[in-house]
Amino acid sequence: MHRGTGPSIVHALKYGGWHAIATEMARRIARLGWPQDVLEERAAVIPVPLATSRERERGYNQSERLASALASRWRIPAWCDVLERARATATQTRLTPEERLANVSGAFRVCSSERRRVRNAHLMLVDDVVTTAATLNACAAALMAGGARIVSYVTFGRAPAVGDR
Numbered sequence: 635m636h637r638g639t640g641p642s643i644v645h646a647l648k649y650g651g652w653h654a655i656a657t658e659m660a661r662r663i664a665r666l667g668w669p670q671d672v673l674e675e676r677a678a679v680i681p682v683p684l685a686t687s688r689e690r691e692r693g694y695n696q697s698e699r700l701a702s703a704l705a706s707r708w709r710i711p712a713w714c715d716v717l718e719r720a721r722a723t724a725t726q727t728r729l730t731p732e733e734r735l736a737n738v739s740g741a742f743r744v745c746s747s748e749r750r751r752v753r754n755a756h757l758m759l760v761d762d763v764v765t766t767a768a769t770l771n772a773c774a775a776a777l778m779a780g781g782a783r784i785v786s787y788v789t790f791g792r793a794p795a796v797g798d799r
């Protein structure tokens with residue numbers, strides 16, 4: 635994600651206020667091939683929750699916009715109220731992989747009122763970009779602890795982590 639138009643697209647969505655671009659990003663993501671069992675049993679799309687302060691600054695959660703657009707294309711629901719931040723975290727952009735893990739450890743939880751929906755479900759966890767997968771892994775751990783059976787990840791891009799060559 636450090637060369638080409640991908641980083642510009644993600645930057646426009648995340649920081650430029652171009653939330654409508656999520657629809658085109660979802661169109662491209664939806665072209666990915668998935669195993670038949672995933673296609674048949676995926677129950678819902680879950681966005682990575684954004685810290686309240688960051689969502690207030692941006693006016694929206696970019697992962698939620700992407701998840702909603704994907705849900706529409708895949709004809710499954712987007713459950714944007716299932717996963718929440720248990721605590722605020724520092725921005726991950728300049729952290730090492732080890733610092734990222736520590737930063738997001740225990741930072742997410744399934745809302746207690748939503749555990750019944752999550753139980754035994756195959757969920758599609760959506761984020762704009764994956765670097766070390768620390769955030770996705772922390773979200774998946776919370777979903778699994780909340781009763782999910784399977785969590786699959788989908789992102790628009792991959793960013794290089796500190797130390798990548």
